[in-house]
Amino acid sequence: MTVPYQPARLRQFLAELTRLVNDTAEEAPLLARGRPLLADLVRHDDWLAEPYTLPSPVRYQQYLLYADPLERFSVVSFVWGPGQQTPIHNHTVWGLIGMLRGAEISEPFVRTAEGWRAGGPSHRLRPGMVEAVSPTLGDVHRVSNALADQVSISIHVYGANIGAVRRSVFLADGTEKPFISGYSNATLPNVWDRSQETSAAA
Amino acid sequence: MTVPYQPARLRQFLAELTRLVNDTAEEAPLLARGRPLLADLVRHDDWLAEPYTLPSPVRYQQYLLYADPLERFSVVSFVWGPGQQTPIHNHTVWGLIGMLRGAEISEPFVRTAEGWRAGGPSHRLRPGMVEAVSPTLGDVHRVSNALADQVSISIHVYGANIGAVRRSVFLADGTEKPFISGYSNATLPNVWDRSQETSAAA
Ligand SMILES: [Fe+3]
Numbered sequence: 232m233t234v235p236y237q238p239a240r241l242r243q244f245l246a247e248l249t250r251l252v253n254d255t256a257e258e259a260p261l262l263a264r265g266r267p268l269l270a271d272l273v274r275h276d277d278w279l280a281e282p283y284t285l286p287s288p289v290r291y292q293q294y295l296l297y298a299d300p301l302e303r304f305s306v307v308s309f310v311w312g313p314g315q316q317t318p319i320h321n322h323t324v325w326g327l328i329g330m331l332r333g334a335e336i337s338e339p340f341v342r343t344a345e346g347w348r349a350g351g352p353s354h355r356l357r358p359g360m361v362e363a364v365s366p367t368l369g370d371v372h373r374v375s376n377a378l379a380d381q382v383s384i385s386i387h388v389y390g391a392n393i394g395a396v397r398r399s400v401f402l403a404d405g406t407e408k409p410f411i412s413g414y415s416n417a418t419l420p421n422v423w424d425r426s427q428e429t430s431a432a433a
Numbered sequence: 434m435t436v437p438y439q440p441a442r443l444r445q446f447l448a449e450l451t452r453l454v455n456d457t458a459e460e461a462p463l464l465a466r467g468r469p470l471l472a473d474l475v476r477h478d479d480w481l482a483e484p485y486t487l488p489s490p491v492r493y494q495q496y497l498l499y500a501d502p503l504e505r506f507s508v509v510s511f512v513w514g515p516g517q518q519t520p521i522h523n524h525t526v527w528g529l530i531g532m533l534r535g536a537e538i539s540e541p542f543v544r545t546a547e548g549w550r551a552g553g554p555s556h557r558l559r560p561g562m563v564e565a566v567s568p569t570l571g572d573v574h575r576v577s578n579a580l581a582d583q584v585s586i587s588i589h590v591y592g593a594n595i596g597a598v599r600r601s602v603f604l605a606d607g608t609e610k611p612f613i614s615g616y617s618n619a620t621l622p623n624v625w626d627r628s629q630e631t632s633a634a635a
């Protein structure tokens with residue numbers, strides 16, 4: 232990282248999300264109030280520690296950054312290597328996707344009698360942009376790294392511990408396959424050590 | 434670890450503590466309801482991942498396991514090498530100490546005109562035991578590994594993000610030195626991946 236590391240941004244984001252889920256369990260206000268919080272977070276690219284930015288040559292990485300103990304939300308860093316993409320999949324819970332670095336393409340899908348078909352225009356997300364998914368708004372999409380030669384990173388917030396949610400991948404012929412995504416990482420960033428900044432502020 | 438790793442115990446403990454701090458901010462019910470939760474956690478020694486059990490030859494280690502984003506509580510693994518001890522110190526917030534492995538000695542102190550003196554009998558904590566500290570109950574103590582040849586581990590819960598709290602170390606002559614403990618670890622255990630156990634339960 233070439234700029235000073237600012238873990239306080241993630242810490243403040245987690246505090247604000249915790250206040251938000253303490254206030255309401257309804258999707259509409261969660262998305263309405265969560266969206267500007269995530270937009271603020273991804274406006275800067277100086278707070279994500281390096282282990283959570285590393286691509287794998289094998290598949291896109293899903294690094295958990297934080298899970299609410301009551302599983303009301305989770306925050307995940309998705310890291311796309313060049314050319315990587317998800318299968319067509321759903322979420323079953325609300326989600327907010329904020330672009331941090333690079334660019335990704337999200338393609339919405341809808342079910343037809345013949346299988347899954349494009350359900351609207353695909354979106355190109357650039358750094359600072361935020362989009363929402365949910366069973367209410369449209370829950371099925373395929374996401375790809377828009378860049379053939381660079382890593383892209385997006386920060387996802389879900390209305391559950393997404394690593395534990397039973398959801399589905401869809402094949403083009405309409406076949407549905409259950410999956411639980413899990414996480415790529417065994418350890419989470421410790422953004423809670425304020426001994427240096429607290430001392431510095433004294 | 435020689436027994437199957439059971440991260441669900443820590444996950445459930447964090448959920449119960451989060452419900453507790455959502456219910457009340459008062460010390461008496463927090464300690465009364467927190468104590469049996471911690472006693473349940475330290476009744477088993479199969480849930481703490483190895484990186485958070487490792488002693489340092491230089492000093493006792495304070496591994497953060499979890500911090501509440503609203504800084505209403507934190508959970509820390511204290512790992513004592515043979516012969517290691519803290520200085521005389523306070524906390525300024527409520528704390529619960531649950532013994533997981535080995536044994537430790539806690540010596541209470543009180544201030545006198547001449548400096549700090551033993552403020553009551555010292556306690557020997559054995560696995561499964563829990564004790565409380567707070568400005569109300571008695572906040573100043575010195576803690577030592579009771580074992581000269583083994584590592585001891587206790588699990589501490591504090592009513593704040595303890596790594597950020599301005600508190601004090603006391604010298605025998607009564608001198609007070611401010612300190613902020615910080616944490617020994619840059620990464621926290623990810624106990625939130627339930628993809629295996631969720632699948633296994635299907
Ligand atoms: Fe998705």
Ligand SMILES: [Fe+3]
Nearest residue numbers: 522524574576
């Ligand atoms: Fe202490």
Ligand SMILES: [Mg+2]
Nearest residue numbers: 253254455456
């Ligand atoms: Mg509440």
